[in-house]
Every structure is written in C-alpha cells, then in structure tokens.
Amino acid sequence: MQLSVTHPCYRTLLLLLVSNLLLWENEAVVPLCLVRNGLCFGSLEEMLERAVGLSEEISKQAFQLFTEFDSQYTQSQQLINKNLKKCHTSSLELPKPGSQVMQTHPITLLKLVRKLLNAWEVPLNHLVNNLPSLQNVRPTILSKAREIKAKSAGLLEGVKSIIIQMQNGDTEDQNYPGWSGLASLQSESEDVRLFAYYNMIRCECRDIQRVETALKIVKCLISNEKNC
Template sequence: MQLSLTQPSSWILLLLLMTNLLLWKNAASVPMCAMRNARCFTFFEDTFELAGSLSHNISIEVSELFTEFEKHYSKVPGLRDKSPTRCHTSFLPTPENKEQARHTHYEALLKSGEMILDAWESPLDDLVSELSTIKNVPDKIISKVTDIKKKIDAVQKGVNSLMSTMLQNGDEEKKNPAWSRLPLLQSDNEDTRIRSSYGMISCLDNDFKKVDIYLNVLKCYMLKIDNC
C-alpha cells in the first residue's frame, strides 16, 4: 500500500519505520539500499530525506500557529511586549543560522538538532496539556499544537536514532536545559497563561527554524546535493 506523504500520519509512520530499521541493523555496515530513479538510497539517506522534509513541514506549521495565536489574542495586554522572551534553550551552543550550520561538522550539527528537540520534550507536553485551559482558545489551535507535537516526536526519535547508530553515543547522559515556565502556564490569571503560551510558541518557532536548517543542511551533505 502506498502512503501519501501529504498526510501527517503517513509522515510519522514512515519516519518511525525508518528509524526502527536503523536501530535493528547497523546501517553503516550493511550495504542495503532501495533503488529510486536509478540511484541506491541507504537507510541513512532515506532517514535524512524524511527528517529534512518533515522538519521543514513542521517549521511552516509552527510559524502558522504562532501567527494564528497572535492574531486571536492580539488584544491581550502586553502580548507583543518588545522586551525579548528568554527561551529555555537560549544558552544551548547551537548554530544560529544557515551560514553557521554549513560551517559546522555534521556530527556537531546533528547533536545540535538533538539538543533542541530533547529540550522541548517536556515543555511541549505541558503546552499541549495546559493550552486547553485558556478561555476561548480555538479548537483549530489546540488541534494544530497536538499535531505538531506528534510530528516533532517523530523527528526527535529519528534524530536520536541517528545519533545512537552513527555516533555510537547512545549511553551518553543527556542534560536538558531547565524548564521553569509551568507555573506561568498554570497561573490563575488568564492573561498570564495566554502570554506564557505565546512566548513558548514564539520560542518553538525560532528553535524549529534552526532544526529545519540543521536537518536540511545534513540532508544536502548526506545526499551530496549542491547549491543547497
């Protein structure tokens, strides 16, 4: 059965299937591949292809979510305060843009993507859980956040599997940045909850633009694509 890549569930299923194959076999030493357009694609190449395409799709959806949330709650006092929101991932030593990513070794670039994705695991759970408590939040926004969370989970599993299989660091202890905004998400003050959710979505938008850059630079590296 052929799955349509325009369906979110198909993206997730394909990526999880590919990462399970990576864990099942050491793809670096097994010359297995799939023929497409007269070219042999290895499991690694396929996984990077999927992860890069899905991360780009997620980045677009997060930006759309940010715009929709901002528009819906535009009248909340202080929502678009010009003082910058400090994201919990701000201190992570990761490339800031595409130019820096291109000059970063592929192992460090993959690690940067993993650090950001892992750092969002708990905050995203909290955002999905607490968003529905906000007054008059549109079902469309809740649905989009839930869908984005599922897709990010799939990309995270893919990147974690690549790190474990390619770099042999599966036993390395992970130290995720501290997450301390849950009390704001659970505040009795409605406007505080809205501003906190808005700040989180803004940070997620910024961070996933980075992840999108990293994975697509890596995709170009793995698939030897010029002018990427």
C-alpha cells in the same frame, strides 16, 4: 533452522514486527529503514530526507499555530512586546548558515538538534495539556499543538536513529536546557497565562525553524551537494 509459519516463535516475531511498525506510524517516528513490499530498505540519505521532510511539516504547522494564536489573543502588540521573555533554549546556539556551519561536523549538528528537540519535550506536553484552560481557545489551535507535539517526538526519535547509525551506537547526552514555565501556564491570572503561551509558541516556532535549517545542512553535507 527454518521456522514454520505456524511455529509459536514465528508468530511472536511477527507480532513484534507489526507492533514496531504501528509505533512508528502512530508517533510519526522516522524509523531506521523504509518498509517496501514487506522488506526493509534504508540508507542514511533516505533517513535524512524523511527527517528534513518532517521538520518542514512541523515548521509550517508551528508558524500557523503562532499566527492563529496571535490573531485571536493579542490585543495590544505593545503590551505583548513588553512581556516577552527569553526562550529557555536561548543558551543553545546552532551554527548559522555560512562558512562556519560548513566546517561543523554533521554529527555535531545532529547532536545539537537532538538537544534542542529534547529541550522541547516537556514544554510541548504541558502546552497540549494546559491550552484548554485558555478562554475560548479554538479547536484548530488545540489540534495544531497536538500534531506538533506528536511529530516533534517522532522527529526526535528519527534524529536519534540517524546518530546511532552514523556512530554505530551512541550514548545520549542528557545535558540540554531545562524549562521552568509551568507556574506561568497554570497561573490564576489569564493575562499571565496568555503571555506565557505567546512566548512559548513564539519560541517553539523559532526553534523548529533552526532544527529544519540544521537538518537541511546535514543532508547537504552528507550528500556532498555543491550548493550547500
């Protein structure tokens, strides 16, 4: 049965479609398909292309955020180095580029990427919410942190969609590294907060570069490119 454009069900369906499109746009989500001229097109290669592009954007912004934060707040490199802590994701190893990674199944790599992005959801929320407590924090630092948070959430949803499409459904593994740095971010000591933010931004910059590399390798493997 064909629905008339005036039928209530047709209007409801249209509203749902528009709502989903707005959600993808606002959250920078990589959707299951690409919308062209009102029609839905998509392929695994296209979705991976978009995921790689988004990871490159986040990686660039994370490096800019770290550079700007370091320039404004680091008074003594020796003092900073003395207070550096291990990243909360240090236990999560992604295969390094080389023969080992070429023998890793793309799904395995994608699930590692999903774990890494999941591990940063809570820290990035607290980063954005607590950064204004730092003295004389620049608006550009705040805006970059917000963009990284939004785009990382979108990339996570995109990676989940790719895994679902490749596996025809997937049960998400909730076993990813936890983060316990909130007390340091909210410390009464400006120095403690400063070191906590420095470590956090440094680790995020490192991890998003690992995500970018892994996604590029997955794309290369699936596309059967010769020079992976």
